[in-house]
Amino acid sequence: MTRRRRLCGLALVVTLVTGAISAGCSAAPPERLRLVLGVNLELSGDGSSLGQAQRTALQLAVHNVQDSPRVSVLLAFRDNHSDADQARSITENFLHDDTVSAIVGGSSAVTATAMAAASAAGGTNKPVMLLASDAPTINAEQAQNVFAMTAGADIVADALFAGLRLRGIKRVVALGSKDDYGQAGVAELKTHGADFGITVADAPGFSSEGKDLEQPVRAATKDSANAVVVWSPRGIAATLARQLHEARVSTQLYFAPGAGTQELAAEPGADGASLVYPAIIAAGNTAATYPGALRQRQFLTDYRLRLGALAPELSASFDVVDLFVQVAHQAHSVQSGRLREQLKELSFEGFGGTYEFTSTRHNGLARSSLVVTTLHGGAWS
Numbered sequence: 001m002t003r004r005r006r007l008c009g010l011a012l013v014v015t016l017v018t019g020a021i022s023a024g025c026s027a028a029p030p031e032r033l034r035l036v037l038g039v040n041l042e043l044s045g046d047g048s049s050l051g052q053a054q055r056t057a058l059q060l061a062v063h064n065v066q067d068s069p070r071v072s073v074l075l076a077f078r079d080n081h082s083d084a085d086q087a088r089s090i091t092e093n094f095l096h097d098d099t100v101s102a103i104v105g106g107s108s109a110v111t112a113t114a115m116a117a118a119s120a121a122g123g124t125n126k127p128v129m130l131l132a133s134d135a136p137t138i139n140a141e142q143a144q145n146v147f148a149m150t151a152g153a154d155i156v157a158d159a160l161f162a163g164l165r166l167r168g169i170k171r172v173v174a175l176g177s178k179d180d181y182g183q184a185g186v187a188e189l190k191t192h193g194a195d196f197g198i199t200v201a202d203a204p205g206f207s208s209e210g211k212d213l214e215q216p217v218r219a220a221t222k223d224s225a226n227a228v229v230v231w232s233p234r235g236i237a238a239t240l241a242r243q244l245h246e247a248r249v250s251t252q253l254y255f256a257p258g259a260g261t262q263e264l265a266a267e268p269g270a271d272g273a274s275l276v277y278p279a280i281i282a283a284g285n286t287a288a289t290y291p292g293a294l295r296q297r298q299f300l301t302d303y304r305l306r307l308g309a310l311a312p313e314l315s316a317s318f319d320v321v322d323l324f325v326q327v328a329h330q331a332h333s334v335q336s337g338r339l340r341e342q343l344k345e346l347s348f349e350g351f352g353g354t355y356e357f358t359s360t361r362h363n364g365l366a367r368s369s370l371v372v373t374t375l376h377g378g379a380w381s
Contacts, residue, residue, distance in 0.1 A: 033071045035324060035334045038078070038094035040105030045082030054131065054317040058104075060302055061321035071325045071334075076100060095124050101334040104320055106130035106148075125337040129324075131316045134233040134258030136180040138362035145340055149316035149323075149355065151370060152363035156256055157188035160229065160276050161196040163372030169226040169252070171199040175216045175240070177232040178205040185231030185256050201225055210236035217243050220251075227252040234258050234313075238267040245269030254372075262311055265378050272375065278352040279371045280315050281380045319350030 039058060042051030055077060062073045078094075080087040087105065094103045103126060128146045130138075135148040151159075164172065172193075176186035182205065193200035203219035206212050210232075217240075220228045228251055230240055237259030244253060246269070253273040255264070260277045264270050275281070303314075323346070328334050331342040344359040353369025373380040 032069070033328050033332075033334050034074065035071050035102075035328050036074045036076060036100050037321070037324060038076050038090075038097065038100040038103045038105075040078055040080055040087055040090045040094070040103060042082040043077070043079035047082040050311075050313070051079075051082070053311060053314055056306060057303065057314045057317035058321060060306075061318045063302075065322060065325050068325055068329075071328045073321060073325060080105075091128065095126055100126070101328075101336055102126060102324060102339055103128045104131065106132050106135055125340050127336065127340045127343055129320055131320060132234075132258075133260050133313050133316075134181050135363075137184045140360050140362045143362070147343060147357060147362045147364065149320060149352070149365060150257060150363055151365040151367070152361065153184040153188045154192075155363070155365070155367045156185065156276050156370065157192055158367060159370040159372065160189075160254060160256070161192065161198060163274065163276070164198055164227065164254070165196050167252070169198065171201065171223075171225040172227045172229045172254075173201045173203050173220050173223045173225045173251075175203050175220060175228060175230045175232070176205055177208050177236065179208045179233065181233055181258055182208075182231045189229060189231070200229075206232070206236070208233055208236070210239050213240055213243055216240075217247050217249070220244060220249050221247050225251055227254055229254045229256075230259060231256040232258060234261045234263075237261065238263040238270065241267050241270035241273060243269075257370075260313055265375060265380065270375055271377065274372050274374045275380065276370055276372055277380070278315060278365065278369050279373075280352050281371075281373055315350070315352035319348075319352050319355070322350060323348050323355065 039055075041054055042048055043055065058075055062075060065071070065073060078090045080090050091103060091105060094100045105128065124145060126145060130146070130148040130150070133150060135150045137152040137154075138146050138148055172189070174186045174189045176182035186205075189200045190202070201223050203223075204215040206216050228244065228249060230237065230253070232240065237255055238261070241253065241264060253270070255273060255275045257275070257277050260275055260281060264275075324339070326348055327339050327342045327346060330346075331338040333339070343357050346355070346357045346364075348355040348364075352365065354366040355364035356366045357364045
């Protein structure tokens with residue numbers, strides 16, 4: 001055999017072996033990313049009824065994505081006992097835990113718990129996602145790592161004004177809590193009411209604990225407005241609705257999303273009230289046909305089998321797992337900094353609607369996901 005033939009034969013062997021190795025490599029599935037979410041919930045204390053239900057929703061959501069070929073999810077639950085200081089401490093521990101890629105929390109009956117989680121997130125690139133329906137509007141410049149599954153105050157106000165104008169309402173009294181959530185909402189109402197031809201009358205604010213409601217209720221009683229708009233955290237809404245009813249305030253009553261709770265729906269004085277909220281609140285099931293809708297309907301069925309009914313405020317708990325799976329998939333990483341940067345350009349279709357995050361907008365729920373729904377006999381429609 002000549003030298004040239006020996007080289008050709010060697011080249012053929014190398015080609016065949018390389019081809020076999022390549023074929024074997026191409027057949028091997030890519031390594032799954034392991035995504036660990038640190039979950040800061042109210043599993044005991046005043047907010048435990050919601051916190052425990054959220055834990056169930058999160059666990060079901062993980063079960064629904066367990067077949068994802070690219071990402072596996074592990075939830076590390078911690079109980080903050082419905083205490084803002086403990087919520088802050090837990091978040092700080094998660095921030096310094098290198099095994100945790102992102103943090104989920106702030107889903108409390110007390111907005112202060114959400115704020116504790118947010119304030120603890122400074123100085124790190126680890127994303128913190130807030131679930132609470134009364135989570136504040138996030139200032140993207142001041143809190144670059146904090147995001148919320150809720151809509152910002154400007155988006156909510158736009159949906160509210162559209163509903164008011166549709167019903168011919170020209171003047172409203174704005175009742176807002178003195179915390180960041182309530183004040184941001186009232187400010188949006190005052191700023192943009194004129195754009196919709198609606199006059200917004202001012203009224204005294206009230207504390208997040210709802211211990212000083214007498215003056216706001218009196219202001220609503222005396223004003224000649226067509227409607228009263230309440231922008232408050234979830235723990236006050238039912239009490240305020242009852243006091244307005246007892247004061248014989250006969251004008252229409254509207255609530256911002258923070259009030260969207262089972263307690264409000266069960267309050268007789270709230271019957272006939274309206275609420276700005278994701279459309280899922282008025283749906284017995286999701287009829288959507290977008291990719292993933294079938295899996296979401298299965299989630300709803302599974303949840304009802306375990307707990308009997310799905311509270312609308314739990315949709316964010318389901319969506320947040322799927323959202324982070326998509327973020328990790330798009331980033332090809334579970335590294336915190338890369339997840340955060342991917343979040344800033346994410347458009348996501350979830351159980352609660354469409355979420356659109358940008359570098360300047362960290363409240364994700366989109367305007368198209370919000371409706372104005374009305375309470376009749378304990379059900380929203």
